[in-house]
Amino acid sequence: MATPTPRLSTLLGWLASNDIWYDTSALRIVDENGAIRVVSTGKGADVDAVVVRMPKGAVMSPKNCQVGDLVEEAGLDGEIALALCLMHERSLGPDSPWHGYIQSLPLFEDAPLLWPESDVTHLLAGTEAERAAKRDFETLKEVYETVVRPVVQKNETWFVPREKFSFESFLRAMTVITSRAFLVDEYYGDSLVPLADAFNHRSDGSGSEHLHIETDLDVCPHCGAKFGYCMHAELDMGTSSAGGDGSDGDGEWSDASSASGAEVVEDDTPEDADEVLSLPASDVTMGDIESVPSDAESTATDPDDAERLEMRVVRELPKVDGEEVFNTYGGRSNAELLHRYGFTDERPGTNPHDVVLIDLDTVLQTAVSESLLPAAPAAAPAKSKNKRSGSAKMETIEERIELRVAVWSAYRGLFEWDEEEEGGEDEGEEEEEVAEHGHGHGQESGHRHAKDGSCCAPGDDGEDGEGAGADDEEEDEEAPLFPLRSDGSPSASLISLLHILACQDGILRRLADDETGAAAADFAEAVRVGHGGAYAGEKEVEVRAVKGKSGAAAKGAKGPKVVWVAGDAVERVKKCVAVVARTRREAYPTSLAEDEAEFAKLGFSATAEKGTAGVVDNMRLRSSLVVRISEKKVLEAVLAKYAPPDVPNGSQARAGKTGGKKKSGKK
Numbered sequence: 001m002a003t004p005t006p007r008l009s010t011l012l013g014w015l016a017s018n019d020i021w022y023d024t025s026a027l028r029i030v031d032e033n034g035a036i037r038v039v040s041t042g043k044g045a046d047v048d049a050v051v052v053r054m055p056k057g058a059v060m061s062p063k064n065c066q067v068g069d070l071v072e073e074a075g076l077d078g079e080i081a082l083a084l085c086l087m088h089e090r091s092l093g094p095d096s097p098w099h100g101y102i103q104s105l106p107l108f109e110d111a112p113l114l115w116p117e118s119d120v121t122h123l124l125a126g127t128e129a130e131r132a133a134k135r136d137f138e139t140l141k142e143v144y145e146t147v148v149r150p151v152v153q154k155n156e157t158w159f160v161p162r163e164k165f166s167f168e169s170f171l172r173a174m175t176v177i178t179s180r181a182f183l184v185d186e187y188y189g190d191s192l193v194p195l196a197d198a199f200n201h202r203s204d205g206s207g208s209e210h211l212h213i214e215t216d217l218d219v220c221p222h223c224g225a226k227f228g229y230c231m232h233a234e235l236d237m238g239t240s241s242a243g244g245d246g247s248d249g250d251g252e253w254s255d256a257s258s259a260s261g262a263e264v265v266e267d268d269t270p271e272d273a274d275e276v277l278s279l280p281a282s283d284v285t286m287g288d289i290e291s292v293p294s295d296a297e298s299t300a301t302d303p304d305d306a307e308r309l310e311m312r313v314v315r316e317l318p319k320v321d322g323e324e325v326f327n328t329y330g331g332r333s334n335a336e337l338l339h340r341y342g343f344t345d346e347r348p349g350t351n352p353h354d355v356v357l358i359d360l361d362t363v364l365q366t367a368v369s370e371s372l373l374p375a376a377p378a379a380a381p382a383k384s385k386n387k388r389s390g391s392a393k394m395e396t397i398e399e400r401i402e403l404r405v406a407v408w409s410a411y412r413g414l415f416e417w418d419e420e421e422e423g424g425e426d427e428g429e430e431e432e433e434v435a436e437h438g439h440g441h442g443q444e445s446g447h448r449h450a451k452d453g454s455c456c457a458p459g460d461d462g463e464d465g466e467g468a469g470a471d472d473e474e475e476d477e478e479a480p481l482f483p484l485r486s487d488g489s490p491s492a493s494l495i496s497l498l499h500i501l502a503c504q505d506g507i508l509r510r511l512a513d514d515e516t517g518a519a520a521a522d523f524a525e526a527v528r529v530g531h532g533g534a535y536a537g538e539k540e541v542e543v544r545a546v547k548g549k550s551g552a553a554a555k556g557a558k559g560p561k562v563v564w565v566a567g568d569a570v571e572r573v574k575k576c577v578a579v580v581a582r583t584r585r586e587a588y589p590t591s592l593a594e595d596e597a598e599f600a601k602l603g604f605s606a607t608a609e610k611g612t613a614g615v616v617d618n619m620r621l622r623s624s625l626v627v628r629i630s631e632k633k634v635l636e637a638v639l640a641k642y643a644p645p646d647v648p649n650g651s652q653a654r655a656g657k658t659g660g661k662k663k664s665g666k667k
């Protein structure tokens with residue numbers, strides 16, 4: 001066996017002295033081709049066996065770094081807070097408790113965030129990776145100027161030398177964080193996890209990773225103890241059962257107190273109860289965070305689950321000595337992989353998580369150019385409750401579209417049924433998620449959880465694609481983006497919006513006038529049943545037969561029969577999907593065929609070159625081509641499914657009705 005490199009020896013020693021155990025009979029850590037990674041010994045390990053185990057305290061998190069408090073008090077959290085902690089620990093050199101680990105890390109990953117802008121614009125033109133890189137660069141620049149720099153300046157005894165905390169260093173640290181950090185639990189949050197981050201990601205979507213990382217997320221957010229095994233839990237319970245009532249209303253508090261009986265209160269320590277109850281619940285909690293953690297840790301009675309991280313074998317390890325062992329970072333498109341990790345799949349067009357996003361403008365322009373809306377009503381019915389349609393004036397097409405988008409937007413949650421199984425993160429985020437990630441700073445960091453292509457979708461952030469060039473008016477930051485997926489399916493959100501744009505005015509009025517959402521739910525169900533099957537490529541459904549539930553309570557019940565989705569709307573919506581895909585394709589300056597030809601010239605021997613100086617440009621080109629080809633294949637899949645004969649699925653050079661405004665200059 002080869003002698004370990006100095007940095008690998010240092011890392012191995014550090015792992016051992018920090019109780020980070022791995023099964024040396026199954027795994028071997030190597031330092032090859034400029035990167036540390038984990039390979040199989042060939043001897044294997046049982047499925048379900050734990051092959052890595054460490055105390056959570058060994059991870060690097062704002063919770064246990066020296067500047068963690070400073071950073072969190074400044075309002076930073078999630079990945080950005082962790083990046084600043086890493087920069088500080090790195091600046092300490094051998095004095096950092098994580099030195100043996102940090103010295104094994106790369107200084108940065110060559111993600112587009114660090115590329116010269118000309119590379120991003122040139123190599124990634126029109127891609128989701130370009131959109132993400134430009135968006136995050138701007139966001140991080142603003143965070144740096146408004147929060148990070150002031151923190152560094154205000155605490156100059158901590159952050160020395162100053163040049164190690166430049167914007168450039170911050171961006172570099174961010175690429176290390178986005179490519180390596182894990183969500184450890186509700187206490188540690190986003191953290192660097194030594195050794196676990198040495199396993200590379202395999203993302204061919206076939207579930208071919210060998211290991212999963214396991215952690216008990218559900219711990220006390222104040223001290224990290226297993227939930228229910230620390231004094232915070234008791235305090236929280238005390239405040240929610242009694243203090244909560246007290247803060248709700250002045251009058252009710254004394255009632256509740258007397259009703260529950262003075263004796264009961266006296267059974268507790270009266271002084272404590274008074275103190276707690278005299279404070280708003282939030283103050284109690286804040287106090288706990290600052291003063292109690294160390295005590296609470298010692299009172300945890302069941303530390304085992306909550307205080308360690310493990311990696312478990314989920315699939316037979318490679319039988320060949322030296323073959324790489326993979327973890328998974330979750331389902332990610334090639335654009336996301338490049339954006340967050342600085343690499344892509346080896347082969348383009350095989351990643352089921354690849355996705356292309358459509359902006360709202362493109363959808364609406366398509367609706368206009370394809371005459372998707374029904375003919376304008378000649379005269380508005382006088383007794384309509386709808387103010388707009390009651391107006392004597394003819395509405396402009398813009399006004400009609402605006403109303404329809406507003407209706408879609410009002411019931412948007414109902415129209416995203418394909419995302420529900422993901423936990424509906426675009427709608428109400430759970431409290432835990434807020435704690436986990438740095439959403440407050442606009443940094444997209446919620447993507448670590450396994451997500452399908454919808455993850456850059458509505459709700460995330462909606463800047464106009466640079467290459468789309470539809471119009472330059474200022475974009476609403478909330479502007480939705482509609483995913484097209486690698487299997488050729490548009491998102492439910494897009495289908496729903498198109499159907500609302502297409503629906504008859506009578507249906508629109510029902511939706512707009514309905515305050516309960518029942519009509520919208522019926523409409524969504526009709527679209528889902530009628531098109532969920534059809535658009536998923538499974539089966540056509542007789543859409544006319546779909547009835548509303550709001551009027552007629554049950555099937556067969558007598559009542560007004562509402563045809564929520566007219567039969568001809570199906571074909572018109574389908575055609576719009578194809579036009580939208582074709583329009584999106586025009587954002588790319590090169591064609592699929594051109595990209596594939598260029599990619600073929602590069603060959604496939606990418607992994608050996610990673611990290612090697614001198615081939616960076618080639619790696620950038622290669623990764624960019626993987627993203628470009630993958631995205632274009634998504635569009636091809638959509639067009640293959642939806643393009644009717646009169647929507648040409650040919651050369652993009654043919655500017656369509658909606659594509660007239662687009663630049664399509666070939667290089």
Ligand SMILES: [Zn+2]
Nearest residue numbers: 220223230232
């Ligand atoms: Zn606690």
